Every structure is written in C-alpha cells, then in structure tokens.
Amino acid sequence: MKRFRTMTFTLAVAALSAVAMWSASGDVSAETETGDRPVIKVPRGGGRAAFERHGCITCHMPDGRGGQNEGGYGADLRVTPLTEEQVAFIITYGRTPMGMPAFKGLIDEETIAMLAKYIKEDLRLKK
Numbered sequence: 001m002k003r004f005r006t007m008t009f010t011l012a013v014a015a016l017s018a019v020a021m022w023s024a025s026g027d028v029s030a031e032t033e034t035g036d037r038p039v040i041k042v043p044r045g046g047g048r049a050a051f052e053r054h055g056c057i058t059c060h061m062p063d064g065r066g067g068q069n070e071g072g073y074g075a076d077l078r079v080t081p082l083t084e085e086q087v088a089f090i091i092t093y094g095r096t097p098m099g100m101p102a103f104k105g106l107i108d109e110e111t112i113a114m115l116a117k118y119i120k121e122d123l124r125l126k127k
C-alpha cells in the first residue's frame, strides 16, 4: 500500500511538471523519452490542400495566376504586394465588390493563416 502511494505521488509530480513545461512554451511541442521537445510543423501540403478544397483555384487558377472568370478578375496571387497578415485579412473579409468572396465563418482562422502562408511562401514567384 505504501508503495502504491509513492507511485501515485511520483506520477502526480511528473504530470505537474509536464503541464508546467507545456505552458512555459509558446510552440506546439511534445515530449519524448529523451526529453527532446521537437516543434511539430504543419505539413507543407496543408496550405495547398486548403487552396484546392475551398475553391480558390476556380478563380485564382491552380498556380495562383488568376485571370478573368465569373467572379471578376482574380488577382495574381504569385505577385501580391500584400503582407501575409493582409492576405489573411482579405481571405477573411473578402473584397466583395471586386468579386473576392469573404470566407469568414466558412474557413477557420487557423486554415486561413495556413492559406496566407502558402500564398506568400509557396505560390510566390521566386525572384
């Protein structure tokens, strides 16, 4: 019985320190047996998949070049002068008079951030 209590105590301490370590870090991370805390990265395919799934490609084309379509003249996302934050803003609130729909409530914030990153980092024409 005494042994059981010691074990429970040890487990509680381990759990508490895990919680402390978790909250001390802003990154999403996991603890491994060796105590390493690797940062979990969202796979690169995530932004691409969302770009296709949410229909961005119908107006902006699969490579982001945009062009004339029923929505208006889709912007060329490969050369957008907007910052990543501004891109996320446009996806959220749209530019409806110009034919860019607002995706607020349709795409969650995390995915919108992923899309903005994808547009700025992967679709962007490299100079």
Ligand code: HEC
Residues within 6 Å of the ligand: 051, 054, 055, 056, 057, 058, 059, 060, 070, 071, 072, 073, 074, 075, 076, 077, 079, 080, 081, 082, 087, 088, 090, 091, 095, 098, 099, 100, 101, 103, 115, 119
């Ligand atoms: C119905 C057609 C349509 C769809 C669907 C659409 N867009 Fe657009 N988008 C447009 C048009 C048209 C513009 C240009 C608006 C303008 O001229 O100001 C635009 C502009 C933008 C811009 C601003 C670019 C700039 O440099 O000003 C971003 C960013 C963008 N779209 C991202 C997206 C993403 C991401 C999706 C998918 C979630 C998407 N769009 C879906 C039509 C569309």
